[in-house]
Every structure is written in C-alpha cells, then in structure tokens.
Amino acid sequence: MRVALTGGLIADGTGSAPRPGTVLVEEDRISAVLPPGAPIAGADGIDATGNIVAPGFIDLHSHADFSLGASPAAESQLAQGVTTLVTGNCGWSPFPITELEPLRSGTAFLAPSLDWSWNDLTGFAATLEPAVNVALQVGHCTLRIAAMGSAERAPSAGELRKMQDLLREAADQGAAGFSTGLIYAPGAYASPGEVAALVATAADCGLLYSTHIRNEGARLLDALDEAIAAARAGGARLEISHLKAVGKPNYGLVRTALEHLDRVDDVDLGWDAYPYTATNTTLTTRLPTWALAGGTLLERLADPAERARIADALRADVLLSPDTVVIASLPPGPYQDSRGLSLAEIARQDGVDAAEIVLRILETHQAAVSVVNHAMREEDVITVLEHPRTAIASDGWIMDATGPGHPHPRNFGTFPRVLGRYARELGVMGLGEAIRRMTALPASRLGLADRGVLRPGAIADLVVLDPARVADKSTYDDPWHLSVGVEHVLVAGEPVLTDGVPTGRRPGRIIS
Structure with missing residues (x-):
C-alpha cells in the first residue's frame, strides 16, 4: 500500500515549527518526506490541507x-x-x-x-x-x-x-x-x-x-x-x-x-x-495500608472491632478530603447512583460522617471503587x-x-x-x-528509534489534526465525550481513523 499525505504542515516530532511538505508512506513505513507539490504517482491520497501531519x-x-x-x-x-x-x-x-x-x-x-x-x-x-x-x-x-x-x-x-x-x-x-x-x-x-x-x-x-x-x-x-x-x-x-x-x-x-x-x-x-x-485512583488509597494486608479488607470490615479501628484511622487522616473525592465507578450496589457525587455529599445524604461513608461504600461494592480526587x-x-x-x-x-x-x-x-x-x-x-x-x-x-519522529524509514504511525479545532470535550461533570479535531490516524501505514471515523482495522502491534 502506498499513501501520500499532501497539502499539510509537517510537525516532525523534534519540536521544530511545522513546515509545508508531503509525507509518502509505503507499506508500514515512511518512505519519503517531500517538498510541497512534488509529483507522486501511484499513491492513494490523504488531503491534509489546513492540517498538521505529525507522528502518532x-x-x-x-x-x-x-x-x-x-x-x-x-x-x-x-x-x-x-x-x-x-x-x-x-x-x-x-x-x-x-x-x-x-x-x-x-x-x-x-x-x-x-x-x-x-x-x-x-x-x-x-x-x-x-x-x-x-x-x-x-x-x-x-x-x-x-x-x-x-x-x-x-x-x-x-x-x-x-x-x-x-x-x-x-x-x-x-x-x-x-x-x-x-x-x-x-x-x-x-x-x-x-x-x-x-x-x-x-x-x-x-x-x-x-x-x-x-x-x-x-x-x-x-x-x-x-x-x-x-x-x-x-x-x-x-x-x-x-x-x-x-x-x-x-x-x-x-x-x-x-x-x-x-x-x-x-x-x-x-x-x-x-x-x-x-487524580483518579481507588477509594482504598484513603485507607491505612495495613487494612489491606493479606487481601482481607472485606473480612476486616465485617469484624466490628476491625471496622471501628479502620474508621478511627480514617477520622485521624487529614488526607481523606471528603469534599474533593468524587465517586467515578463501582460495581452494582446501593451507592450505584452516587457516581459523580463527592464523599461529603453522599455522607450528608446518609446522615453519617465521611469515614463511615467510605466504609459503607467499600463494603457494599466489593471494595472495587474508583474515585476522582480534586x-x-x-x-x-x-x-x-x-x-x-x-x-x-x-x-x-x-x-x-x-x-x-x-x-x-x-x-x-x-x-x-x-x-x-x-x-x-x-x-x-x-x-x-x-x-x-x-x-x-x-x-x-x-528507546524506540523508529517511532516518535516523522522521517524516512520510521514506522508510519501518523496523525493528521486541525490545529485550530483540536480540543477536549470531556469534563468532570459530563465526561463521556470524545475529543475533536483529529481527522486521520494511521498505524503502521494502515488507516484506523478516516475523516474522524474509525475504520475498524486492527494493525496495532506489541512493541518493546
């Protein structure tokens, strides 16, 4: 397969300012970086006009x-x-x-x-x-x-x-x-x-x-x-x-x-x-590490004395930060509808303090709770x-x-x-x-010598993006939004995103 990316500005990965040029791909590698307008025969074309062509x-x-x-x-x-x-x-x-x-x-x-x-x-x-x-x-x-x-x-x-x-x-x-x-x-x-x-x-x-x-x-x-x-x-x-x-x-x-x-x-x-x-981590990072020893947290929480000991440790920890720790994901259970709420908000709903709500959430959701911490x-x-x-x-x-x-x-x-x-x-x-x-x-x-820089001989992992439009759309309150402005992506020379739409191809490799 032979592909030419034409009309764009090349940001080659070295930090240099983008410059006009054409990138020619043959099979899985970049075969040439040519001046703009250079004649190319027998290649499929990707029009990158107005866009940046860069390494993936x-x-x-x-x-x-x-x-x-x-x-x-x-x-x-x-x-x-x-x-x-x-x-x-x-x-x-x-x-x-x-x-x-x-x-x-x-x-x-x-x-x-x-x-x-x-x-x-x-x-x-x-x-x-x-x-x-x-x-x-x-x-x-x-x-x-x-x-x-x-x-x-x-x-x-x-x-x-x-x-x-x-x-x-x-x-x-x-x-x-x-x-x-x-x-x-x-x-x-x-x-x-x-x-x-x-x-x-x-x-x-x-x-x-x-x-x-x-x-x-x-x-x-x-x-x-x-x-x-x-x-x-x-x-x-x-x-x-x-x-x-x-x-x-x-x-x-x-x-x-x-x-x-x-x-x-x-x-x-x-x-x-x-x-x-x-940050984004597990709710168990709020706990003292001894509470997780042996992989028996849920058994400890089922023991009233151990549960009280863990709660006391949480109440003494200034890093608990109930106002800034927000539930991101958790398996089914009684607090499933609390995703997106802070520990402080959930505690107020239950009429308990932050330490108690941490333990309730963990013990009723198999301790498999992801949180966002502001x-x-x-x-x-x-x-x-x-x-x-x-x-x-x-x-x-x-x-x-x-x-x-x-x-x-x-x-x-x-x-x-x-x-x-x-x-x-x-x-x-x-x-x-x-x-x-x-x-x-x-x-x-x-230590990858053939990736990260757009040059002849490198693996053709490439991205074409609109520098004026590229932006993130996902927010903390409304996260499920893809970014915009990336028009094309090639992995090992194969198009995996074309005009912003995935192609369904799977050319990815295990690299070391």
Whole structure:
C-alpha cells in the first residue's frame, strides 16, 4: 500500500515549527518526506490541507492492558491521535499470574474486562488484537502477589528471587518496562531495598523503570530521592509517573521538585504529567495500608472491632478530603447512583460522617471503587507542563466512546487538551513543542528509534489534526465525550481513523 499525505504542515516530532511538505508512506513505513507539490504517482491520497501531519502520539502512562482486550477499537485513543499505549503502570499488570484471586481483587477498581485465561506476558499478548500499538510493562504489585500474595512483610530471599525470575521471564517475552506503585498495597509494603533489587534486575534486562512514587504530598522530595537512588544503584532508566503535588498544603512544591530533578546528572531520568487538576485512583488509597494486608479488607470490615479501628484511622487522616473525592465507578450496589457525587455529599445524604461513608461504600461494592480526587491546582499543572522534559501522558484506561460510570476526563481528552488549551489558548508551549512532548520525547524514554519522529524509514504511525479545532470535550461533570479535531490516524501505514471515523482495522502491534 502506498499513501501520500499532501497539502499539510509537517510537525516532525523534534519540536521544530511545522513546515509545508508531503509525507509518502509505503507499506508500514515512511518512505519519503517531500517538498510541497512534488509529483507522486501511484499513491492513494490523504488531503491534509489546513492540517498538521505529525507522528502518532505515544502515551507513556496507560492502564489499557485492563481494558483493551474487550475494547480493541480504542475509539477514545484514536480520537486523541494516540497510536501507542504504554501499559503495566503503577505496579499493576495482568501478568504474571500464579494465584488469580488476589490479583483480581487488587485490580478490581480498574473494572477490568478480562477473562484471565493466561499466566504470562506471552499468553496475555496473544489475546490482543488492537487498533493501536501496546508496550507492556510488568508491575511490582503483580509480581509481589505472584511470589508472596498480599502479605504485609518483607519477602524471603526465595520470594525475592521468584519476583526477579518472573521479571526476567517477562523481559524475555517482550516487556518494555518494570513499574512500581508504592502507594498501593501490596507494593506499599516493600522496603526501598526490595524495590532497588528489582530495579537492578529490570536494568539488567534493559527495561525502563516507571514509578508511581511513594508519596506525592508533603514527602514528595523524599519519594523522588528514593526512586533516583534505586535507579542510580541499578543503572536503570527512570520515569517518574504523573509528576504532581497533591493537597492544598503542598501547592507550589512541584517547582522545588523540578529544580531537584534538574540537578540530577548521573541518572537517565524523565517524567510525565497529565493536564488536569484531579487524580483518579481507588477509594482504598484513603485507607491505612495495613487494612489491606493479606487481601482481607472485606473480612476486616465485617469484624466490628476491625471496622471501628479502620474508621478511627480514617477520622485521624487529614488526607481523606471528603469534599474533593468524587465517586467515578463501582460495581452494582446501593451507592450505584452516587457516581459523580463527592464523599461529603453522599455522607450528608446518609446522615453519617465521611469515614463511615467510605466504609459503607467499600463494603457494599466489593471494595472495587474508583474515585476522582480534586487535589491539585492549575498553577502547578502549568508549572510542570512548562518544563521541556515533561512528557504528556494520560494515566487513563477507558477505550470506549460511551459506557457506564463517571470516569476522569483524561481518558478522552489528555492530548487534545494540551494542544488546544495549553498550547493554542494559553501559550504554555508552541505547537511543535507540544507535539514533541507526545512523540519524540516519550519514544526516547522507551528507546524506540523508529517511532516518535516523522522521517524516512520510521514506522508510519501518523496523525493528521486541525490545529485550530483540536480540543477536549470531556469534563468532570459530563465526561463521556470524545475529543475533536483529529481527522486521520494511521498505524503502521494502515488507516484506523478516516475523516474522524474509525475504520475498524486492527494493525496495532506489541512493541518493546
């Protein structure tokens, strides 16, 4: 197949200003970048007049491994111009599996659409036939469950070796990275030494180390130092996931954090961020981590003494933030109609305090509750986005255009929001620079030489977008809206979005 994209301005991913030109694609690669008006014979044409032609966007931080199998069309991603998803973040991946139930329970807040019919990366990858590319990481929480369940203790020497062996096996099967989620049980139970040992193994295997650090509040700098120390000791490439500072007392701390990161000159270090002031996580992160030990939260909540102990811990925790924590999704139960309401609003309806409402929601919905937490400020989001080393990433996992629940708008709007609101309207960065943060920069973090830059020989993952119209439409109050302004998307040279409409093709690949 031979395709020519003509009439547009080329933003090649390097950060350069868009320039006129024609992109010629043959089979799955870019064969030439030609001057405008150059004669081309025997090619199908895509008229990009008035539009930008750019490399397809690479999302460094996605949880789509829990949703893409059931939603391979990836409509929410194509509407944003995303052609590659990096999954297995925050310590969670759907492999390897030795005992299924603890892993199923730990990832329930993601509402996974999985049949769990595999044991390892190879088996999982065989179930995918997506429209977009996927780079699979293996998660520390999943490794820990596979080696020692959800125990709140240090691993034995044998258990640590098992985690390392499973990590090496995943690398041999094509993993692109290793991730930790050090606020999530059981990953939160790991010592810095345990994490460093696994990071060293990941580095030996040539994997990227992606981390949701241990603290994104008052102890942000300490948590960054822990991640840097592990990467330095093991010689790993380090990616700080969704860099931010949460909680009003910590507003402004991101500036200090960026200065801190800029002083590190002996670690291959990068970070990513999403352009929103709210996080999206599981309601169980409001609980003390000991309440989740052994995967027995629901049993603890059924015990009056243990339930009272957990409630007391919640009442003593200033981070509970009932006014800012909003229910996003949960399985059927008595609070199903409370999606989109804050914990404070639901508590007032029930006539109880916030601690009690957290426990009621968890115990009546299998502890599988996703929440949106309005915990940041716009000034800090801009501060992080202004930094030239910040890659753009979504932290999303919703692939469909419509569905249940009240999901975070980042699932539908991350990349167009940066291009529209922050680049075009606020001038936080130029258009060419914004595209670099979505293409060449994330490709370099993954070590991908043939993606992220529009040049001859590169894989023909391409997006055509209208720079005047591209925008996010999803909001916190009304999230189920696709972005607009992305006209065409090609994955490995095949059209997967034409005139804004998915073609139904599935040329996506597992890449590492």
